[in-house]
Amino acid sequence: MILVTGGLGMIGAHTARALADLGHDVVVTTHRRTEVPSFLAGRVTVEALDVTDRDAFLALAGRHPIGDIVHLAGSIPGQDPLPYFRTDLSGLLNALDAARAWSVRRFAVASSLGVYIGSPETRWHEELPLPTADLPHPIIAFKKAVEPLTADALKGTGIQPLILRIGSTWGPLMDPESPFNPIPPYINAALRGERPRELHADDGGDTCYAPDAGRAIALLTTAPALRHNVYNVSSGRPFTNRDLATAVQAAVPGADPVLLPGGQGGGPYLDISRLTHETGFTPAFDLHRAVADYVAWRATETS
Structure with missing residues (x-):
């Protein structure tokens, strides 16, 4: 056990x-x-x-x-x-x-x-x-x-x-207004019919x-x-806010996120080669699938 x-x-x-x-x-x-x-x-x-x-x-x-x-x-x-x-x-x-x-x-x-x-x-x-x-x-x-x-x-x-x-890490069971990860609050604003806060398109990093x-x-x-x-x-795949905005637009009808141009770049991310080589792990969710799954989970939790 x-x-x-x-x-x-x-x-x-x-x-x-x-x-x-x-x-x-x-x-x-x-x-x-x-x-x-x-x-x-x-x-x-x-x-x-x-x-x-x-x-x-x-x-x-x-x-x-x-x-x-x-x-x-x-x-x-x-x-x-x-x-x-x-x-x-x-x-x-x-x-x-x-x-x-x-x-x-x-x-x-x-x-x-x-x-x-x-x-x-x-x-x-x-x-x-x-x-x-x-x-x-x-x-x-x-x-x-x-x-x-x-x-x-x-x-x-x-x-x-x-x-x-x-x-x-983010996803189901996380506080949708968590200060520790920007993704749930971003999605949550879109689900409320509000425009998510403006982010620089090229910023991002680990997720x-x-x-x-x-x-x-x-x-x-x-x-x-x-x-x-x-x-x-982690996922081993860095993301950008451009990726996030696109995923939210696909998962939330009517979402209208606005991105600021530029940014400081993608930011650091975790390499998971060791994890993959020794366990065979590969992520089941890219950012688009993760956002869609999270939106579906939120719908079941609030219905």
């Missing part, structure tokens, strides 16, 4: 679905979210758990034969980042404690494309040295710290650490549709063998 913490969040839920699609038994934990997405109903076991409660975390093994852990649970920082760091570090350490106590095979944990910030490259791949740079958000700072903490905590245990450098991210994580978690401990998870 595979444990997915934060398994009713956007990436967690799509990971759980992909694992179930591959035929695995899955238990997901949730703390604040109680509604189970329709695509998971009856397919996974749901456990209410505050991952900062070590005893409750370790007690899961008395109810489930857990062989792998995918740790995706996390919180959102407020104005003071210290409580956020305390909460998410506690959850990480408890998950690592559980992995060691249960002698799991593989421990996967969410990192971020943000660890590459400061690199002059535009194609970010796992062999790039991680630069020392001022980071724009506490979440990115914490994700960067997660990598050595996880690797060192599992050293010598026989448990394989799996660092997931997850790209700019990954949540069902693809979940499938990539599931393939990495269940692969018979992996040659590395760090993997980029």
Whole structure:
């Protein structure tokens, strides 16, 4: 059985679905979210758990034969980042404690494309040295710290650490006005019959549709063998705002996005060659298919 913490969040839920699609038994934990997405109903076991409660975390093994852990649970920082760091570090350490106590095979944990910030490259791949740079958000700072903490905590245990450098992911279950990704708010404005905010046509960068991210994580978690401990998870295809506007016009009748000319260029994106070579993963959704699928999902959620 595979444990997915934060398994009713956007990436967690799509990971759980992909694992179930591959035929695995899955238990997901949730703390604040109680509604189970329709695509998971009856397919996974749901456990209410505050991952900062070590005893409750370790007690899961008395109810489930857990062989792998995918740790995706996390919180959102407020104005003071210290409580956020305390909460998410506690959850990480408890998950690592559980992995060691249960002698799991593989421990996967969410990192971020943000660890590459400061690199002059535009194609970010796992062999790039991680630069020392001022980071724009506490979440990115914490994700960067997660990598050595996880690797060192599992050293010598026989448990394989799996660092997931997850790209700019969006899709079903994401807040449509999320400040963390510009695509859902852009689509949401069009669905309301409003003109989306003006973007520069040539700007863009990394993007990954949540069902693809979940499938990539599931393939990495269940692969018979992996040659590395760090993997980029994204589409491997940079997008531009011109692509986004065209996709929205095709999916939303009457949408009239206006693009500003030029921009700074496409921006950096994650190279997923390592992921593809070792698991066979290729994205099922290009940007046009992703926007169309998201618009259809929104229609079912609001009907």
